[in-house]
Amino acid sequence: MTLLYLIAGEASGDVLGARLIAALRARDPDLDFAGVGGERMAEQGFSSLFPMRELALMGLLEVLPRIRSLSRRMDQTVVDIEARRPAAIITIDSPGFTLRVANRVKPLGIPVIHYVAPQVWGWRQGRARKLGRKLDRILALLPFEAPFFTAHGIPVDFVGHPVLESGADRGDAARFRAKHGLAPDERLLIVMPGSRRTEVSRLLPVFGATLALLPPGIRAVVPLAGPVEEAVRAATAHWPRPPILVRDVAEKYDAFAAAEAGLIKSGTSSLECAVAGLPHIVGYRLNPITAQIVKRLMKVRFVSLVNLLAEREVVPEFLQDACNPATLAAALRPLLEGGATRARQLEGFADALGRLRPPEGTPSDAAAEAVLRAIGR
Known part of the structure; x- marks a missing residue:
């Protein structure tokens, strides 16, 4: 068996890892897998070295209190790689952890493939060339990333964004409403505060207060990400109107189909909504x-991937002080009312998503083919 070592550090990377494992096994059953992952990778028979949720942190000040624990987990990961000597290491997003591991194992001579290009093109462009000393190849999700990293001497495969194969556009609104016994006049708003504990603690109180300013009859649906499920349940337990909490991915997409609008943190969740036409x-x-x-170093106009792809503001962005209940509620009302504002967003989604497709097959297929080429199989 040829061993591939995968390292994912958050919920979105866990999904990518699971799909990649499935696509690789379909092409080569003589592959084995080890490393760090979450529930979705476990569904593929993957056994994680330690719980992935320990890595679901973001921001310098949030990481500092956990630095010793993270350092121990990094040491543990490096020792495991040294012992197993895999054919390749596939680090999946979470650059704060995965790229440090990549740097430490580089002397072993094992190829390191990074899945999801670090967003240095957005605010730390000077670090791009340094990545070449850690990584042997990047699997890029966004079309403009390939020329950027190639110009900095790093081999890149544009594989497309896996949100295109997520099923987000195949939800069943009637099924969701029937399951939760919703009255015909109940209106739904998707609320997604992120998959990191720091995101949830900072955003969910603001999002909850926003709901109180919306018209009567609006009920929140909050999809639960594994690493922060307990935190979300605790934070929403005392909301005046209990939200519908959704754990299953298929049910989340049913909720997308049943909802009228979304209040979303930046990242892949915005692309999911675009695919769903939400x-x-x-x-x-x-x-x-x-x-x-970040503000001083930022080199792009937008944080939303939908906006970056479309090269214009399709989705309104409210950052830092602008992310407050009154402003968010005012921006949501036109979407809930329908009309031209809603129609313009839907047109923009089609434009943005059209730029995400790989040259052939699905994104997971393209990623698997790139990995197999890299290890000569």
């Missing part, structure tokens, strides 16, 4: 000190 707004907050650092 109009939404983006709200996001970082620790103020982290935010000031």
Whole structure:
């Protein structure tokens, strides 16, 4: 058996890892897998070295209190790689952890393939060339990433974005409404505060207060990401109107189909909504000190991937102080009312998503083919 070592650090990377494992096994049953992953990878028979939720952190000030624990987990990962000597290491997003591991194992001579290009093109362009000393190849999700990293001397495969094969556009609204016994006049709003504990603690109180300012009859649906499920349940337990909490991915997409709009943190969740044809707004907050650092270094106009792809503001973005209940509620009302604002978003979604497709097959197929080429199989 040829061993591939995968390292994912958050919910979205766990999904990518699971699909990649399935696509690789379909092509080569003589592959084995080890490393760090979550529930979705476990569904593929993957056994994680330690619970992935321990890595679901973001921001310098959030990481510092956990630095010793993270350092121990990094040591543990490096020792495991040294012992197993895999044919390749596939690090999946979560650059704060995965790229440090990549740097430490580089002397072993094992190829390191990074799945999801680090967003240095957005705010730390000077670091791109340094990545070439850690990584042997990048699997890029976004079309503009390939020329950027190639120009910095790093081999890149544009594989497309796996959100295209997520099934987000195949939800069943009637099934969701029937399951939860919703009255015909009950209207649904998708609320997605993120998959990291720091995101949930910072965004969910703001999102909850936003709901109180919306018209009567609006009920929240909150999809649960594994690493933060307990935190979300606790934070929403005392909302005046209990939200519908959704754990299953298929049910989440049913909720998308049944909802009228979304209040979303930036990232892959915005692309999911676009695939589902769900109009939404983006709200996001970082620790103020982290935010000031990012603001000074930022090289792009937008944080929403939909907007970056379309090269214009399709989805309204509200960051830091602008991410407040009054502003968010005012931006949601036109989407809930329908009309031209809603229609413009849907047109923009089609434009953005059309740029995400790989040259052939699905994104997971393209990623699997790139990995197999890299290890000579």
